[in-house]
Amino acid sequence: MWQDFWAALGLLLVLEGILPFLSPSGARRALEQAARSSDRTLRLIGLASMGVGVVVLYLVR
Template sequence: MSDFIAALGLVLVIEGLVYGGMPRLARRLAEQVLDMPDSALRTAGITAMVLGVVVVWLVRG
């Protein structure tokens, strides 16, 4: 459980870096996401999940 909480903390750090360090880029990316079709968002989300599982598996495996 502590690994899960640490992972959530790292997600928050990365999100904070994007929004705090590059707010214009974050705003532009959010605008582009609104224009993307659902299928592209779904594909990107599934790809990110698979890559995340692979990274965790390689590191913790």
């Protein structure tokens, strides 16, 4: 189980690093736009992201 956790964490870090590596200015603009978004919008995006993640995990496992 811990091996799966660390593998998932490593994959998350790789995926999170792709945009800043390929386009630092695009990553900066995206972060600035997220900072200007309302709390409600960020929560809805987070909820949608978690929902998609749960569905993907269900389909894979």
